[in-house]
Amino acid sequence: MLMLLLIIVGLILALIVLGIVIYIVSIYNRFQTLKNGAEATLGQIRVALKKRLDMINQLVEAVKSYASFEKETLTKITELRSSVLKANTAEEIQNIERESRNILGNILVAVENYPELKTSETVKELMDAIKEIEDEIARHRYTYNNIVQEFNTKIDTFPSNIVANLFGFRKMDYLQFEEEIYERPKISF
Template identity: 40%
Template sequence: MTVTLIIVALAILLAFYVISIYNRLVKLRTTVSEAWSGIDVQLKKRYDLIPNLLETVKGYATHERETLDSVTQARTAAQSAQGVAEQQAAENNLNRSLMGLFAVAERYPDLKSNTNFLQMQKDLASIEQDIERSRRYYNGSVRDQNILIDSFPSNLVANNFGFQKSAFFELDSITERSVPKVSFK
C-alpha cells in the first residue's frame, strides 16, 4: 500500500513538474511573440517617416534619383519581409540605403539646414534607438526561451510538445550595428 502511494505521489509530482515546464515554455513563446511585435511597431514608425524624408530630399537633390529609388525599394522590401531572417536582411539593406541618402544630403548645404529635414533626422535617430531597445528585449526573450528548450530536463518536454527555438534579430556587420549617423552639424 505505501509503495503504491509513493508511486502515485511521484507520478503526481512528475505531472505537476511537466505542466510547470510546459507553462514556462508557453509563457516564453508568448513573450518572444510580444517582443517581436514591439520591433514591428518601431519598424512601422520608421517606414512611415521615410517617405517624408525622401520628399524633403527630392526638393533639394533632384539629381540623386538613383539614391532616392534605392531607399524606396529597400523600404518596400523591408515592409514586405516575412520572418526574422528575411526581416533582418531587409533591414540591413534599408540601413545601407539610408546611410547613402544621408551621404547625399551632405552635398546640399540648404538641405542640411532645412528645419523639416533636421526634425526628421532627430525623429529617425529616436526611432532607431527605440528599435535597438526593442531588439535587445526580443533577443533577451529569445535567449531565455532557447535556453529552456535546450536545457535538461525541460528539453524533453519541449521536444515532446513541438517547441522550436527562435532566431535572434541581429545585424550582420559591426559597422551596421551602430545607429546611422543623422546629425549634420
C-alpha cells in the first residue's frame, strides 16, 4: 500500500515537473519565434531600403543632366547601398534610412527647381516607385515594431520574464524613423 502511494505521488510529481518543463519550452519557443520574426522583418526592411537606394541612384542619373550633384552624394549612395544589407540592428537600419531620406530630400529639391523634370516620364515613374517603396518600408516597420512590442512585453511580464532571464533574452529596440514620424517625404508633381 505504501509502495503504491509512493508511486502515485512520484507520478504526480513527475507530471507536474513535465508540465513545468513543457510550459518553459513553449515560452522559450515563443521568444525564439518572435526574435526570428523580428530578424526576418528587419531583413525585409533592408531589402526595401536597398530598393529605395537603387531608385534614388536611378533618379540621380535621370536628374543629373539638369542639376549637378556632388560626387560626394553619388559616393554616399554607393556606400549606403553596400552597407544596407550588412545592417544587423535597428539602430544601423535607422541610420541608413535617415541618410537615404536626406539624399532623397536633396534630389526632390533639385526636381522642384527644374519644372521640365516634373514632366519627365522617367522621373515620374521613379518617383512613383519610390513612393511604393516608402509605403513598403512603413508596413515592415509597423510589423517589426508590433513583434518587438510583444517580445518586450513577454520579457516584462510574469512568468515569461523568468524564462527570459534564464535564457538571456534582452529587450529589443523599436525601429523609429524620426523624420517620418513628423513628416513623410512629399513625392508629388
